[in-house]
Amino acid sequence: MKKAPAELYKTVINEVTYLIDSLGEPTEEKEILEQQNEAKKKLNGVHKELQTSLEHLAKNAEWDVFTIAFYGETNAGKSTLIETLRILLSEPSKTEERKMFYSSSQAIDQSETILRQFEEDLNQVNISFEKNIVQINEKLETAVSQKTKLIAENKLEHWKVDVLGALIFEKRRSSFCYFIKSFFNRMFEQKEMIKAKERIVLLETETSITNQEIDKIQRELDETNSEWHKKIEMFSPEISKLEEILSNQNDEILKYTDGKIVGDGRSDYTQTVGQYTFRYENQNFVILDLPGIEGREEIVIDEINNAVEKAHAVFYISAKPAPPQNGDEKTEGTIDKIKHHLSQHTEVYFVHNKRIKNPKQLNKTLIGEDDKVALKEVDDVLNKVLSDQYEGHKVLSAYPALLSVGNFWKDKLCKNQEKFIEQLESADNILEDSGVKDFSDWLRTSLVDESKSKIIRSNYRKISFAIGHTQGNISEIQKQFNNLEKKFTLNEKYTNRKLDAESEMLIQNLNNEEIKVIGKFKNRLRKQMYKEIEKEIDKDVFKVTFEKQINIAIDETKHLLEEGMKGVSKEFEKEIKEIVNKEERYTAELLQSFDDSAKFDFEFEPILNIKNSGSIARTISSLGFGVWGIIISSGPLITALAVVSMIISVGKNILGFFNHEYRASQQKKATDENIEKMAIQLSESIRENIKKAHDPLMEGIEKVKGNLSFKIKYVNNMNQVFQEAERKLKLLSWEIEQEGMGKPNGNN
Template identity: 70%
Template sequence: MKKSPAEVFTTVINEVDYLIKSLGEQTDDKEVLKQQNYAKEKLAGVHNELQESLNHLAKNAEWDVFTIAFYGETNAGKSTLIETLRILLSEPYKKEERKMFDNVYQTIGRSEESIGLVKNDFNQVYASFKKKVEQLREKIETEVSHQTELTGKAELEKCKVDDLQTLIIKKRRSNLWNFIKGLFNLLDEQKVIIDAHEAINQFEIELTITNQEIDKTQQKIEQTNAELQEKNEVFYSEISILEEILANQNNEIMKYIDGKIVGDGRSDYTQEVSQYKFKYKNQNFAILDLPGIEGREEIVIDEINNAVERAHAVFYISGKAAPPQNGDEESEGTVDKIKRHLSQHTEVYFIYNKRVKNPKQFRKPLIGEDEKSALKEVDDVLNKVLSEQYEGHKVLSAYPALLSVGNFWEDRVCKNQRKFLDQLGSAEDILADSGVKDFSNWLRTSLVEESKSKIIKSNYRKISVAIEHTQENISEIQREFTSLKNKLRLNEKYTNRKLDEESELFVQNLENEAITIIRKFKNSFRKKMYDEIDKEIDNDEFKIIFEKEKNFAIEEVRQQMRIGMRDILKEFEKEIKEIVMKNERYTTELLQSFDDSIQFDFEFEPILNIKNSGSVAGTVLSLVSGVGGVILSFTNPIGWVVIVLSVVGMLISVGKNVLGFFNHGYRASQQRNATNENIEEMATELSTSIRENIKKTHDPLMREIDKVKGDLSFAIKYINEMNRVFKEAERKLKSLSWEIEQEGMGKLNGNN
């Protein structure tokens, strides 16, 4: 009688449990017993992981959702393709998001229209005021011209009067008769002068009236400008409110643009798995967006593993029409990762996502003969790696497809969208030529057909592969054990070098901080004294002020030294702790071996009798406390006295000269020279004393660093031979794998 899926999982778990307990032979040899216990503990870890995996499968054996994982290289366009499919397949959240985009888009249109109307109204008001001001200015120009004309006429009459006065004087002197006529203003010239004075008076009256008119017109211009300014302020206030509303709407619409899940070119942009659910003709299915496998895989490995375990089919996405590469002894290749991640799956497809970033690259047909040949090589490689699980390749170009259907707003992608549409024609043609439309139709029909049987097939396949992986990797345990010591030694050397480098950098930072503070001391002290000197103080006042400012400046140096060196010490503590943490993390990774090994996909935690690094934290604290005590001892008020004594005792001298008594400029020059000389001497003394105190940190620093190194130096134990136990486990697991395979075949043939 065939077992149900849940019974199969229980059977496998029980078989592995019994297998581990039954390993080994009876012996009185304590060393052999220790080896056997190590092997059992090792396989207990395998059992725990396998049990966890099987429990996960058992829990989801009744899944109704066929799940597809989008797996592949970093920046291969997985998220771009998924985003396009979300739009084409009307994923519920995306559908609602696009609806919100349309709503905000309409409000933006109304806001822009309102702003345009307000600006148009203002432009009309502005034009009216401008015309009025221009008319007033023209009036002023006319009145100024009249003013100039009147002034000219008046001047001419005045000149005429002057000339006549001269002529009258000559006539009166010429004969007695003219003299007598002149007494009674009977000369012809005198009559003309009277008329001229009347003309001048008339011109001045008209000139006064004209000036008054100019003033009135100028006041009207100023009043008009004031009215315009008032309206301008009202306008800008209204525009500011509307533009703020528009800016908020622009920010709001950015929440609903398409493509937010798409990376920006940075490695490891996607670090968590995202799931998107779909429904087509009562068939539920889901798409998983996985992190890239070519980036810093250590930060996303768990996300990738968990997602791959959930999926029933996998699309391996690549931006290159080239076979994945093999690794070497130092690094795992893409082929190795594919085998490790995808060998448990029943359906794996290679998706060539052709990179097209500008319209000139978008051709029809999408790929050429060279790429077709390369894809045949891809098929050959993946057939060898995945065998019957590999279903073949598909070709598309996701970026143009996303541009053809996406909603974007005033960004780089929006500009590209316009460029593609302008140069390539309709969005429908771009979508069709990209291959994504056909891919979408195939996915929601052919791929998800008979999804329940595919889920069952996938679950059984995962059980079988999990056991096969355990069986295959047991033979590699010895190699990992023997390489563990070398890795620990390399880690120890690296950590010791980093500790030494950080110690040297710490001392250098202390010295640099002292140099910076002394420079600030000189500049600040000098500026204060120069300011006092500019007040024309005499030499006695100069000395008093110098002494006062000197004490203040020295105390300021102490405070800055205390703060600065405390910050440097904190940074040093942080860096040392980071080095220690990295060492502990890496050591833990090495000791857990297979847990982080690029060769295996099952848990392995070697149980070795080695020294634990739990005391390192206390040693680091002792290091920081010891070195910090030395540093802070000469920056506290008591310790600082020793340094200050050498500076406080310095005499302030200012050259005396009779000229300096009378000449402030000369005296000020002497005082500045004295300021510079005394400050330089003080700075030299301070620098020397501080450097000597910094040197005192070296010996306690190195002693404490050596203690940290000692705590981090784990006793490296060689790994004992356990091949016999592992071979026995391998044989039993092989038999169990075969039984599971036969059970799965029975399910596929309908023998439930």
């Protein structure tokens, strides 16, 4: 008996919670407790990530209706295929939409018939009135032409009168005879003038009559135009009303055309998940139309993830018969997205939706041999990525299929539909050759067969996958801890060798410094005493001078010894610090490489909380100054220097009996003997103190080594903790998946 969804999710969370609580029994050992707490902290991060995944599944997973997600590249034709399936499989909302389309289409046909009748009646009115207006305009043009002619003749006669008048005036002046004739109108010009004036009167009368006729014709034209406009105004409201109705009906029918969910070529056209419910022979199933995975994915990623979690089967749609591509360092590849999104599913299919925009491209085989070879490569790649979940590929062309069954209205799709049907003879031929009809039949029968068991198997696998994904993350952490432990171990060996070498070098340098200081002590004292002896001093002066020079030499030696030993100790401290700093830097690099290589989906910092270098620095500081303090301590060293002054006794009784040269040689001999004795005592005292510094030095070195070895113990313990966590989660994942498949898991 399968568990209810809520009970199943609760069981998984309880198991992981128990896993965290069982990391180890409480202990009073501080370091072990710290490591346990650190491991729990990280596993709490894992637990949080798993709990979030299961909460998403609980929210999004579908347990009642078999759900198919159409997933794939932007502009691959997912929505086109889904729209065609909605029509072929009579999806309820699409069926209702198409009924509304037919109803709107009939209403438009009726309105267009009425409008055409009105337009025909108006056209007849226009023809009749236009004929009358043409006739009236012809009469008007004739009258106007006649008037123009009369006006021109009138102007000509007036010109004649003016010319004849001038000629008559000139003749009167030129001859008395003409002057007399003019009184009786006997001159030729006078006779012509009389005729012209009579013609002017006649022309003016005819012009007046013509003007009256023009006015009459114009009134007739105005009356005809007015009557025409009245007739038009009678039709206009009805036509405008019908045009408005048609415009509204055109807007209305666009709501019910097919293809509205289909993209227009723009990237990210689909930004939300479309959900469509189907029913076939008492079998319900749902198709989800997902946004594309190769656009601005950041704005749709939540929609994609939620839909993928809800689906029980996935169709990966691609316009190319080619394997998905890998990404690079900057960009996640399609193959990576598929692996991330689809690895949890039980059924995944590759659907090659061939782009066909021209009827000549459509044929019964759809693809050639080259495409078949490419699809074989697709199968190989997706088999490697998805393993048993991958079910193979399908080939179809959704766009011609949509054109064959769709209802469109005065748009590009409508024109393309007409073109395809015209060239391929019938819509049925187009649908058959597109491959979508066979795909539709397979989907509603074979794919959704035994959907209840498929739903359970799919959802159980998602839960198992979530656990397995978490287990994989823990496995990666464990591997990193293992590698880190190896690197730390090698680093510790190298560092310890360097520390041992530096401690040996310190003792050698201290001894060398002792030799150098003693040599300077002897040389200075000898040089100063020889200088005084050359002054031919007596024994009393010699003794006083020797004691004085000894005191000066002791003070200088004390200062040189203090500076020299301090310098050696400082150099040693510097070298030790440099070794440890290198080790700390190297450790930081190792930890950083661990951090960089361990990238997981859950939220926690995989940086180890290893003790900082403060304790190491204090150990080094106390080590260096401790050694210097032992060697430069005032007690034994100063005592050794002070007793030197008591050594001077040689030659007290014999110096006065000899001449200057002999006395000088004896004084030099006494000086040399005393200097050597003092040098031996001083050297023994310094070396004794250097020996006393060896044990504290070794203790300090061991403290430094102990601080360094802590990292290895820490990483080793963390390694063991995560190995156990990985084992338990892996077992839990397997048990969940076996239960989903209806198989005994061995614990029943």
